Amino acid sequence: MTLPAVLIGLDWGTTSFRAYRLGADGCVLDARSAACGILKVPAGDFERVFEAEIGPWLADQPNLPVIAAGMITSRQGWVEVPYCPCPAGSGEIARALRRHVTGAGRVVHFVPGLSIVGADGVPDVIRGEETQIVGEVGAAPGRRLLVLPGTHSKWALAEAGRIVWFATFMTGELFGVLKEHSILGRMIAAEASDGDAFRRGLAYARSSGGGLLKRLFSARTLGLFGELPESAIGSYLSGLLIGSEIVEALACLEQAPREPITVIGGSDLTERYLLAIADAGLPARRAATDAAAHGLFLIARAAGLVS
């Protein structure tokens, strides 16, 4: 057995499950992942997955506190936790934790998502990303602009360690449905990644006049007129959508970001966003790894679960 832990953290999302054994100061002693996102748990038997994945760790240290964030706390998850309103940092989130005793008598602390009502009067929500942001930002003073690319991409502003604003962009889902089910998808020949086509899409997204509904059709006409090979249309469409997201997100802010924009995530998509932000002339940086693990630790500490 390895070093003794002070906390078990779970980042349990729609499609993925990650568990961390965390030591003093939040260092990751062990990490494991499994393809048991909440949509893949048979009959909603979350406790069975929990015991199968975490049981061995708890066998060694039965009294370890457990904290869980992500869609596992949604209506479709194990224990629904109401949204905590913004602004919120680890303190507000810790006070809104939901304590749950499992059938086997284990105690799990579930992390709430966050809600906000935007300047336009429309509500928005995140669930899981708040923990990653808390982990990345820590108690840092000053202002940070962060992006979490994905099916529903999230942009957030943090000030002095608290999340003061966020917004959701349906970029990833739109790319998916257009690629799988639209006339544009039928033109996309292969999965090849084409940097020039990606940047062409980014540039068109930044141009003036028109908007996304009009620009989407360019993925068809540029192919039709031979200006883009079929193998490049997917990359072009990706650039057009990510570029549009960046334009929209910046338009939500009262002032242009002066500090580097932090991209959180570990996928190829993160690389694309770093490229796209740089192509827009803005500084970008990649977040530290294990932002979720560190966020779970900080929230648990704010709640007094660890010292």
Place this chain on the structure above:
Amino acid sequence: MTLPAVLIGLDWGTTSFRAYRLGADGCVLDARSAACGILKVPAGDFERVFEAEIGPWLADQPNLPVIAAGMITSRQGWVEVPYCPCPAGSGEIARALRRHVTGAGRVVHFVPGLSIVGADGVPDVIRGEETQIVGEVGAAPGRRLLVLPGTHSKWALAEAGRIVWFATFMTGELFGVLKEHSILGRMIAAEASDGDAFRRGLAYARSSGGGLLKRLFSARTLGLFGELPESAIGSYLSGLLIGSEIVEALACLEQAPREPITVIGGSDLTERYLLAIADAGLPARRAATDAAAHGLFLIARAAGLVS
């Protein structure tokens, strides 16, 4: 048998087929429609459909000229006709007609689509709509702004009977793929039409800050927070998309339209666009019916096929 005709006109699209027996001055003597759009023609045997639908008319007047417009002239259709560049009116289109002799020895004149390179350097195309616009506008002097709602909605400017600008918006297709395949669609409970929710979507599309990728998520959050009943989410999404199209289209124009915007089409969608344009504070009018039939007649006359 009815009055003698001077022309047979076909409006043969992706999903629909309409045929007209046209008299002098382009009056419609007979019209028929069939569910044999080009995607539904078995093995691409267009001549068989042609003979089945039009044969009886031609049996009475074997020497009647026949003219056809729509996706039947695309690469997926019967005879591909290259795009005619804008600006173009009935004269330019007539000169670009493609004469085709069928296996049975009938002569069919195929109408080209139109192409344009926008101010943003990106090409755009229409095929079929040019004929409706020509029919609606005729030789009218002055400037007309027109909308043709659909899967790929088209906006066009005509000046003195010639189409001088147009643009495509993927509004209808986007609504379809989001409704059928996205998380938003899973929230749409029923097909009920809700005028208040539609107008709420229109208003949000006109608000400042952000853009479509962000606003789409509001269809989810407004449902999540009980601000919209599930039965209203479809209408809200429709308003949000049509409203966004109107904002985008107007942003393409150098000046706001002073004359009423003409909506061409016969579907429920036409009604929604009339409502949406009026809601944006702009005058709107419905086009005359049979714009396609009249356009086919005007193009045939410009080509000397009828006197």
